[in-house]
Amino acid sequence: MFITFALITLLGALGMLLQKNVIVAGLCMVAAFFGVAGLFVLLANPVAAALQIIVYTGAIMVLVLFVIMMLNSHEEEKAQTPRPVQRWLSLALVAALAFGAVKLVMASAGLKALAVSGAAVPRAMTLQKVGTTLFADHLLGFEVAGLLLLAAMIGAVALTKRDL
Amino acid sequence: MTGMDAILHGGLQGYLVVALLLFSIGLATVLLRRTLLLQFMGVELMLNAANVALLAFARFRGGDAQAMVFYLFIIAVAACEAAVGLALVIGLFRHRDTTDSDRAASLKQ
Incomplete structure (x- = not known):
């Protein structure tokens, strides 16, 4: 699965x-x-x-x-200047990064211990549990997230409107 | 479950490897493609990779609800980023008639 x-x-x-x-x-x-x-x-x-x-x-x-x-x-527009060196360099960088990180994850003893100690499937997350944690411990963060969404909404409208 | 077995049958390392590969593909999209909308999708992919790793750790620490709250905040920030980012792309298209990031290298009109 x-x-x-x-x-x-x-x-x-x-x-x-x-x-x-x-x-x-x-x-x-x-x-x-x-x-x-x-x-x-x-x-x-x-x-x-x-x-x-x-x-x-x-x-x-x-x-x-x-x-x-x-x-x-x-369709992607035609490149103004082809940059083959930069493209291959970035590809090599990403590949090296992915390879190194996967190797680190596979070698880590701490992760192995955590995988063994937490192997039992926990009880499924419920909305009730999420809601209790959110409103009991993180009420301020929740309000700030609401404010951020409002600011983003106003910002998006202001940016796309032709003449404000 | 460790080693190759963890990757094939969903141990902690398996989820982390999927998250890492997802992040790398997102990073490659941002670096290699020139269309701003595709680069934006690459950024969303990287955010999603972080979510996979976060919730994998939460499950292996016994179903932590704090991680779920964190995930909610990440989703809220991602929604803000989508709204403002797409508005910027539309604004650029109005001024320059392009969605190519190479052609948008200068701040002047």
């Missing part, structure tokens, strides 16, 4: 990286987000899975696809 969702996620992400058409890349991204939601279900966290689908695939990706269609930028 895990390997299925992991493959859906990674193949969706790879599709986004390699796809020429921007709309198709966006739809590959939706597949990747669904894979991540499946991983969250396997992590005994259905609340996070539901949020992932509602917020990422439901809101953010629809917004992105809407903007792609509005700006009519389906």
Whole structure:
């Protein structure tokens, strides 16, 4: 089960990286987000899975696809100056980073101990538990997040409006 | 469950490796693609990779609810980032008629 969702996620992400058409890349991204939601279900966290689908695939990706269609930028524009050296360097850097990090994760003794001590599947996360923690311990953070969303909304309207 | 077995059957290391690869693909998207909208999607992918690692650690620490609160805040910030980022892309397109980040190298009109 895990390997299925992991493959859906990674193949969706790879599709986004390699796809020429921007709309198709966006739809590959939706597949990747669904894979991540499946991983969250396997992590005994259905609340996070539901949020992932509602917020990422439901809101953010629809917004992105809407903007792609509005700006009519389906294909990547031709490069003004091809930069082969920089592109290969960045690719090598990313590959080295990924390889090194995976090697570190596999070699870490602390992670191995944590994987053994926490192997038993915990009780599934409930909305009640999340709500209690959120409003008992993090009320100020919640209010600040609300303020931030309001500021972002006003900022987005101000940026897109032609003459304010 | 450790080693290769953890990667194939969903141990802690398996989730972390998926998160790392997801982050690397997102980073590669930001570095290699020139369309601003695709670069934006790469940033979202990196945020998602961080979420996978966070919730994997929460599950292996016995279903910690604090991580879920953290995840809620990350999602709120991601939504703000999406709104403002896309508004900036639209603003750039109005002034320069392009969504290519190479063509937006100068702040002057």
